Amino acid sequence: MPQRLPEYLKRPIIDTDATKKVRHILKDRCLNTVCENARCPNKNECYTKNTATFLIMGNVCTRNCKYCNISCERPQPLDDAEPLHIAQAVKDLGLKYAVITSVTRDDLPDGGANHFKKCISEIKKLTPEVKIEILTPDFKGDANALNTIIFSKPDVFNHNIETVRAIFKDVRPQGNYERSLNVLKYIKSNSDITTKSGLMVGLGETFEQIEETLIDLKNCGCDIVTIGQYIQPSKKHLEVSKYYTLEEFEKLQKLAHKIGIKHYQINPLVRSSYRAHEMAS
Numbered sequence: 452m453p454q455r456l457p458e459y460l461k462r463p464i465i466d467t468d469a470t471k472k473v474r475h476i477l478k479d480r481c482l483n484t485v486c487e488n489a490r491c492p493n494k495n496e497c498y499t500k501n502t503a504t505f506l507i508m509g510n511v512c513t514r515n516c517k518y519c520n521i522s523c524e525r526p527q528p529l530d531d532a533e534p535l536h537i538a539q540a541v542k543d544l545g546l547k548y549a550v551i552t553s554v555t556r557d558d559l560p561d562g563g564a565n566h567f568k569k570c571i572s573e574i575k576k577l578t579p580e581v582k583i584e585i586l587t588p589d590f591k592g593d594a595n596a597l598n599t600i601i602f603s604k605p606d607v608f609n610h611n612i613e614t615v616r617a618i619f620k621d622v623r624p625q626g627n628y629e630r631s632l633n634v635l636k637y638i639k640s641n642s643d644i645t646t647k648s649g650l651m652v653g654l655g656e657t658f659e660q661i662e663e664t665l666i667d668l669k670n671c672g673c674d675i676v677t678i679g680q681y682i683q684p685s686k687k688h689l690e691v692s693k694y695y696t697l698e699e700f701e702k703l704q705k706l707a708h709k710i711g712i713k714h715y716q717i718n719p720l721v722r723s724s725y726r727a728h729e730m731a732s
Contacts, residue, residue, distance in 0.1 A: 457694050460680060460719055476543045483510045504550045504586075504724040505537050507570060508563050512554040514588075514625040518613070518651065520684035521554060529559075529566055538573035541581055549574060550724040552586035552609075557625075562588060564596035568603035582606040584647070586723055592630045594637070601642045607675070608638045609647040611723050612668065615660035622654055622689065632671050639672035649677035649723040652703070655692040661703065665710045675714045678703055679721035695719065 477483075483506040508529060515523035530536075541549045551570055556563040564587075571583055584607035590596035600608065612631050613619075619628040631648075639646045648668050652661065661678075668676055678700075683691050695703075700718055707715040 454691055454694060456682070457719075459697060460682060460694070473544065476540055483507070504552055505540070505570075507533055507537065507551055507553045508556050508566055509554055513557040514555045514623075516613075516623050516626070517689045518622055518654070518681060518684075520688070526554065526556060526558060529563070534566070534569040534573040537570045538577040541574050542578050546578075546581055548582045548584065550584045550586065552724065553588065555588040557591065561596045561599065562590035562593065564590055564593075564599040568599050571603045571605055584609060584724070586611065589626065589630055589634050592627075592633055592637075597634065597637050598641075601638065601644065605644060607645045607647055608635075608642075609649070609675075609723060610634050610638075611649045612664060613650055614654055615650070615656040615664045616667075617657075617660050618655050632667055635668070635671040635673055645674045646672060647675035647677070647723070648673050649679070649721075651679060651681035652695050653681040653691050653693050654689060658702075658706075662706055662710070665707055665712060669710050669712055673712070675716075676707060676712045677715070677721050677723050678707075678717040680719040 509526045511522045511524040511526050512519070513523065513526060537549075537551065551567065553563055553567070559566075567585055567587065571585070574581055574583055583605045585600070585605045586609040587600065589610060590600075610631060612628070612635075613626075614622045616628045619626065635646050635648055638644055648671075650661070650664060665676065680695055681689075681691060683689065697719070704715065704717045707717060
């Protein structure tokens with residue numbers, strides 16, 4: 452029987468002039484957000500602060516991760532106007548810190564790396580003072596794609612490990628734990644870009660396995676780590692194995708500190724782009 456969602460994971464529905472403004476700008480620019488497509492529990496809080504996390508290259512994915520609300524379907528061709536529309540939305544929203552993520556596009560030769568580059572370039576043209584964080588797929592570990600990202604010079608590069616090694620294949624059947632670590636290591640070894648990664652808890656991992664993953668991320672030179680509670684998007688997705696208590700999240704915070712992670716955000720409702728500007732400042 453599914454476990455009842457704890458009270459500390461529930462968020463009220465907020466509909467204000469601010470949230471309506473954000474929705475209007477996104478609709479006007481024909482843009483997707485991970486806030487909507489991945490059913491983020493923090494969506495309304497972020498919208499009230501006049502911010503959102505942009506989802507580029509469509510709203511369907513070529514991979515079928517068992518935790519994610521984004522559908523696995525055949526994607527549409529890239530929208531050449533999207534990078535400019537992203538930049539215009541960043542300006543319209545008055546953002547000082549922009550976060551861009553994407554679906555995985557294994558159908559593209561470069562996995563969409565050049566599209567990320569175009570988005571970053573357009574933002575820098577229109578609002579050069581804005582700091583940019585990108586949350587990318589693994590690009591199959593391709594060095595050319597990763598070099599494209601490095602040359603585009605985002606302020607923060609984020610690639611989520613998502614879960615521990617022991618259950619990685621069950622959660623991300625088309626991904627690879629070592630490949631994800633190597634992507635983070637490559638960016639850190641070949642640039643001065645701040646690196647970031649995140650994982651979910653509540654999928655069946657042990658505390659010791661979380662510790663192993665945090666050590667792996669530390670050894671990759673990862674600067675920022677986020678950990679939050681997995682919440683099942685629908686009955687078709689992986690069930691929650693466990694809801695971590697607030698006390699257990701405090702233990703994870705202490706663990707990250709002990710391991711030597713420089714910056715971390717560890718709480719039940721933390722998601723990889725949640726209050727991202729605070730962690731990067």
